[in-house]
Amino acid sequence: MSTPRTAFVTGGAGFIGLHVVRQLLEKDYKVRIFDNMFRGDRDAVARLAESGDVELIDQDVRYGGAVHAAMKGATHVVHLAAVSINKSEADPYESIDINTVGAHNVIAAAADHGVERFVLASSASVYGDPKKLPMHEDDELSPLTPYCISKRTGEDLLAYYQRRAGLSWIALRFFNVYGPGQKTTAYYTSVINHFVNRIKNGEPPVIDGKGEQSMDFIHVHDIARAVVLAMESEQSNVPVNVGTGIDTTVADLARILIDAVGADVEPIFNPRDVLVSRRAADTTRAKEVLGFVPEIAVEDGMTELIRLGG
Structure with missing residues (x-):
């Protein structure tokens, strides 16, 4: 590919993030990890950085100016940074700050920079307790905790910036x-x-x-594959379940x-x-939109x- 692609990955030093970064490198992306390293694996990032195609920006998504400055030149964005569902009930203030305000900072910066594709780590928890199985993307959403509410809000914000600025996005609803x-x-x-x-x-x-x-239960290797497919899929602007069914x-x-x-x-x-x-x-849309099969x-x-x- 003539122009090098640069992926800006928030939470890229975490559990899912490191798997995503490795697969992006295999696809010849340059990767800019944006992570406050509270739970990040510094040694793993240092090993990846030896390739010369990975850089770490040790910063927090709660600071919109830092996000905006660090994203300059990125062609794609993957937003994984979040605090967990358990933590969100223990400390709703921090959860809303990181998971909602932080997500908005990243989404708004991506719209400003005109990135080609934004991939959001959403969650199956946006459905709440499902009324039927399998759970389909068009089912009613009933998020029950600040974490789940933030994930749905992230999807709504993507749709807003799509309407306002033409942002192209996919929200991946990760299962377990x-x-x-x-x-x-x-x-x-x-x-x-x-x-x-x-x-x-x-x-x-x-x-x-x-x-x-x-x-x-969906293996993290498959999750990372779905993220990379979402970055390159022809269809966009939809939520997509990522599970096994x-x-x-x-x-x-x-x-x-x-x-x-x-x-x-x-x-x-x-x-x-x-x-x-x-x-x-329900894995139908993942297959149709992403070409993803676990x-x-x-x-x-x-x-x-x-x-x-x-």
């Missing part, structure tokens, strides 16, 4: 992301860690209720992890009332995670 390098704070990763620790100690995993709660129940997850560890234990069910929430993505089955991804971890 897992994979190597993940922090242990997310609810569903803590479930994975809890199960694995017990299984490795020869103890049975303990499941609340009948284990019918389900998630749509398969709802894996907590009971199924326990079985997958027991098999992966190779332990001789059976799960224990703790009989109590549990709010059974289920998640599975490559890593949950059994394979979880088994690899166990091997890497131990």
Whole structure:
């Protein structure tokens, strides 16, 4: 390609960000990581920077002037920076500041700079508790926490700057992301860690209720592929689910992890009332708009995670 493309990636030093940056480098993008390094992996960024195609701007999305100055010359923007869903309930003020004001700073700067494509990390949590499965992009949105509300607001702001300034965007509604390098704070990763620790100690995993709660686990490698496809897709200005379309129940997850560890234990069910929430993505639009089909089955991804971890 004659003109070099520069991707500006907020949160690029985080769990998902590092996977995205590596795939962008494979596609010959120059990458500018914008990250306050609160949770970022400085060593991993330093290794990537050795290629000469990655630079780190150690700054915060809450400062609009810093965002605007740092974005100059970027052709594409990926906005991943956010505080987690758990943190958003513990501290709604910080959550709104980073996830809503911060997102607006990045989106407004992208519109000002006339970037070719803006990819937003949105979330399946914008749907709230789904009334039906699989969850489709046109379903009613009912975000329940400041984090989820911010993600929906981010999508609305993209549509506003599309109307106002012609900004071309795709919002990717990530389902339950897992994979190597993940922090242990997310609810569903803590479930994975809890199960694995017990299984490795020869103890049975303990499941609340009948284990019918389900998630749509999507491997971080597939998430990063979807981001790169969204940067280059011909269609734009739509939200797109990124999941596998398969709802894996907590009971199924326990079985997958027991098999992966190779332990001789059976799960224990703790009989109590549990709010059974289920998640599975309708993946039709991802295939049609992005040409995206997940490559890593949950059994394979979880088994690899166990091997890497131990």
